[in-house]
Amino acid sequence: MNSIMRPHVFINVAASADGRISDESRRQIRISCEEDMQRVDRLRAESDAIVVGIGTVLSDDPRLTVKSQALREERVKNGRTPNPLRVVVDSRARTPLNARVLDGEAETLVAVSDLADEERVAALREKASVFVAGQEKVDLRALMEYLYSIGVRRVMVEGGARLNHSLIAEGLVDEIMVYYGGMIIGNGPCIADGPSFKPPVPLELVRVSRLGSGVLAVWKVLADKS
Ligand SMILES: NC(=O)C1=CN([C@@H]2O[C@H](COP(=O)(O)OP(=O)(O)OC[C@H]3O[C@@H](n4cnc5c(N)ncnc54)[C@H](OP(=O)(O)O)[C@@H]3O)[C@@H](O)[C@H]2O)C=CC1
Numbered sequence: 001m002n003s004i005m006r007p008h009v010f011i012n013v014a015a016s017a018d019g020r021i022s023d024e025s026r027r028q029i030r031i032s033c034e035e036d037m038q039r040v041d042r043l044r045a046e047s048d049a050i051v052v053g054i055g056t057v058l059s060d061d062p063r064l065t066v067k068s069q070a071l072r073e074e075r076v077k078n079g080r081t082p083n084p085l086r087v088v089v090d091s092r093a094r095t096p097l098n099a100r101v102l103d104g105e106a107e108t109l110v111a112v113s114d115l116a117d118e119e120r121v122a123a124l125r126e127k128a129s130v131f132v133a134g135q136e137k138v139d140l141r142a143l144m145e146y147l148y149s150i151g152v153r154r155v156m157v158e159g160g161a162r163l164n165h166s167l168i169a170e171g172l173v174d175e176i177m178v179y180y181g182g183m184i185i186g187n188g189p190c191i192a193d194g195p196s197f198k199p200p201v202p203l204e205l206v207r208v209s210r211l212g213s214g215v216l217a218v219w220k221v222l223a224d225k226s
Pocket residue numbers: 012013014015021022023025026027028029031052053054055056057059060089090091092093094136137138139140158159160161162163164166167189193
């Protein structure tokens with residue numbers, strides 16, 4: 001695979017001890033403890049863009065903003081916008097027009113593919129920027145190249161399961177941070193959902209620490225093909 005100019009990309013995810021990130025309903029489950037939520041907020045504040053898939057937008061209706069006023073002010077002091085760019089990977093432009101990611105609290109980019117209906121794209125353009133790449137699914141390599149071209153250097157991916165899988169499959173992930181909460185969910189989406197990686201993608205353990213009521217593990221992805 002040809003190498004591309006792209007940002008540093010890391011996935012941050014909260015999982016149960018059995019690796020689930022939600023249950024069968026696919027609704028948002030609070031897995032992180034308070035200490036982890038604060039860590040996540042700092043990670044957001046240190047990032048230039050937060051990326052999620054449309055599945056996460058439809059399930060969780062996330063805001064993807066920095067919650068701490070002090071962290072937002074620090075960003076502004078450093079010449080940045082109060083919040084990072086929000087990016088939704090959404091081939092068919094299904095992002096609801098009343099989704100929180102379109103609330104104007106932060107800039108938003110919706111990445112769609114050629115499959116997206118023109119009228120839906122036009123409606124989204126009223127509330128967000130739109131980037132088109134890919135025939136069916138969004139071309140994630142093109143998206144990362146584009147983000148780099150507009151100055152994004154650090155991307156935080158906040159799920160969900162299918163987007164995480166595709167990004168790993170494309171060799172577009174440098175680091176994976178998993179907060180394991182003290183619970184077993186039993187069924188539901190996991191950290192990366194999709195066909196088996198053959199061979200499995202090798203990871204190097206960078207750091208492991210106890211955090212609140214759970215464990216934080218930071219992994220480096222060794223098979224970077226980009
Ligand atoms: N615990 C945690 O930390 C987190 C948990 N979650 C949970 O994860 C679940 C959502 O995950 P999931 O349903 O997998 O949805 P995702 O958020 O991963 O979105 C997947 C969708 O993105 C679209 N897409 C477009 N292009 C691509 C591409 N190249 N590769 C992959 N996907 C692409 C596809 O829909 P289309 O083709 O229509 O565009 C696809 O179905 C929810 O239950 C949510 O609560 C989510 C985030 C964090």
